Amino acid sequence: MTVDYDSGLGKNAANFAPLSPIDFIARAAEVYGNRLAIVHGPVRQNWRETYQRACRLASGLRKLGVENGDTVAVMLPNTPAMVEAHFGVPMAGAVLNALNIRLNLASLAFMLRHGEAKVLLADSEFADAARQLAQQIHGLYVVAVNDILGPDDPAFGNTDYESLLAGGDPCFQWRLPSDEWNAIALNYTSGTTGDPKGVVYHHRGAALNAISNILEWDLPKHAVYLWTLPMFHCNGWCFPWTIAARAGVNVCLRKFEPKLVFDLIREHKITHYCAAPIVHAALANAPESWRQGIRDKVRGMVAGAPPPPAVLTKMEAMGFDLVHVYGLTEVYGPASVCAEQVEWSTLTADERAQKKSHQGVRYHLQTAITVLDPDTMQPVAADGKEIGEIMFRGNICMKGYLKNPQATHNAFAGGWFHTGDLGVIAENGYIKLKDRSKDIIISGGENISSVEVEDALYRHPDVLAAAVVAKPDEKWGETPCAFVELKEGSTLTEEALIAFCRNILAGFKTPKAIYFGPLPKTSTGKIQKFELRKRIRSSSAIDENNG
Known part of the structure; x- marks a missing residue:
């Protein structure tokens, strides 16, 4: 007779809670409240202060009328306010829409309308755009963020960020989502052909990808992380939540400048950073004098395009250790990793770089990555030659495209997320990207x-x-x-x-x-x-x- 493992053994408040990355900051504040959380110019903010500011933001948004499921958009560079928004907005029950700050006004207006944003947090650098957007979009409430390292333009917006926080409750009693499938973030694709698509993330996927980042990188407690990667891009590959989970340090960076990056690495003993290959290449090709005095190992994560082996070789020669990951907006940023093998250490630097340029294997908490024939949905041969489409399946996949059921259906056809990227499976089972289908x-x-x-x-x-x-x-x-x-x-x-x-x-x-x-x-x-x-x-x- 089969044992009944279900009757009387259901979920309850004692044995089940929805997964959400916003709980990571609560733990960081409880356990490591006095430890440094944010560095930004002269700003030094610990985890207790950062948590209280996120609570104030959540409380302030609720007082503005933001309700569960409402969209709160942000137009911010990598600043303390951007870190706080990744927690304060979902603490309010809202959905964070981090806008690409380099887009033109028409694209931004489309996204705000499509996502039905109620509130826009805008850095003073984008004051003119915020003013125009407020005129175009009826009812949009603009909060001016005057960052300490940004331009001074206090005369825009319905209120300013610090006033909003001052009116908020530092002990705001936020709640986990009623369902971990609830939306936590909205990210728009580039929209190079037609309108951009709104990719919807859920709390569960955001939490699992944040934890996977830790597992793939063996990220230690109190890692010092430099924000070379824009937080508006796939929510910074989920690293605002990842760094909170390890009670690390967010070293903010408004704009990428190679010399400034080396200066910050030296000054703050940066341990980790993420960037696209072009950024790593800029660092690899910078004058050697800029790197003087950097003695500790720096670990970088590279994604966004296949990293040229030549760049990987140069970075290794500098003493930088790069981990190659792969993904798309639809899979929360990186969802596969080129997991290094011990035997690679015996290879030459160039041979090792060739190995490390593969897109690799699934993230710990992703169910699968493979290469399939998109017509038959059958796997290609693991011979490194037969080309198919790279596909993902598992918890680290979007809910779908906002208000676009046909595109969602097409993306998930056959029970797999279709990336549109072409690749092969090497004999060792690692995925190797060959190209975008259009490329x-x-x-x-x-x-x-x-x-x-x-x-x-x-x-x-x-x-x-x-x-x-x-x-x-x-x-x-x-x-x-x-x-x-x-x-x-x-x-x-x-x-x-x-x-x-x-x-x-x-x-x-x-x-x-x-x-x-x-x-x-x-x-x-x-x-x-x-x-x-x-x-x-x-x-x-x-x-x-x-x-």
């Missing part, structure tokens, strides 16, 4: 990975940044075209760089044209390939081809 170049019937070509370009010591896109060609259909940023003072020519690549790549994969100059980037450091495609389409060669 694969088909030349004379042959598939060319733009990532592979970019890796070759990055091997040249004069290359600071590189991106490869398809250029229409009358004979081959498409050929690889490269856009490259060179180090200051370099005299490298197009012919010389093409010849360099020809020694690494097959002839048909070698770029047929290279353009030098600054690359368009998002605020998170990703190179905007769609802008490069626009440049190619407007060239005389394309006009003739289409003519």
Whole structure:
């Protein structure tokens, strides 16, 4: 007879509580209240003070009429207020919509309307935008945040942040969500084609990804974390909640500047930071004198695009230890990791960098990552050659797209989240990203990975940044075209760089044209390939081809 393990054994207040990352700050304040939580210029704030300020924010928002499920938007750089908002907004029962501060006014207005934001917290740097948004969106309540390191513009908004907190209760009795499936955050995709989609995170996923960050990195208690990654991007890959769970230190950074980063690392003994490959490349290529005096190991997490092995090699030579993770907005930022193996330590630095450039295996608390044929939904062969679509499944996946049931249905077709990224499964089971489906170049019937070509370009010591896109060609259909940023003072020519690549790549994969100059980037450091495609389409060669 089967034993009944259910009758009389249900959930109750004593044995079950919804998972939520907002509880992490409560524990940090209870256990490590006197320990440093935030560093920002002259500001030093401990965990007890930070918790009380988050409670005041939650209380203040409720007094403004914010109710459970309402949207509170923020337009903030990496400042103490941004850290506090990640706790205070969900403590109020609301949903945090962290806006990309680099977007144009039309995009911001769309997001505020689509998400039905009741309140907007805006840094004084964006005062003009906040004023215009308030005029365009009826009923939007603007809270002016005058950061100590920001410009002084007190005359905007319905009230200011410190006044809102002063009227709030530091002992506000916040509650965990009634259901861990409740929304905690709303993040918009880039929207390079059509309107951006609103990705909805739940409390459970945010908590599990925050804990997974700790597990993947062996993140110690009281780690000192530098905010090189924008907190508006996938909620800073969930690291505001991760750092609270370890009672670490948030060293805020309004704007990325390589020299300032090295200065902060030296001054505050930074132990960890996260960034896109372009940011790591900027650090790797900075003058050596800027790094003088940094003696302790610094650990970085890299994601956002496949990191060129050449950059990984340079960072290792600097004494920086990089962990490669992979994910998308829809999976809370990183949800897979290139878990390093002991035997990799016997490899050369270049061989180790090649291994570390793989997207790897699932996060601890993610159920699965694989590569499937999107038509048959069958796994590709684990041979490192057969290409399919990378897909995720598990707790670290979004609820779906806000007000977009068709897009949600399509994204979850077949019981997997479809990333749109193409990859292979290596013989050791690790996932290797080959390209975005739209970035694969088909030349004379042959598939060319733009990532592979970019890796070759990055091997040249004069290359600071590189991106490869398809250029229409009358004979081959498409050929690889490269856009490259060179180090200051370099005299490298197009012919010389093409010849360099020809020694690494097959002839048909070698770029047929290279353009030098600054690359368009998002605020998170990703190179905007769609802008490069626009440049190619407007060239005389394309006009003739289409003519």
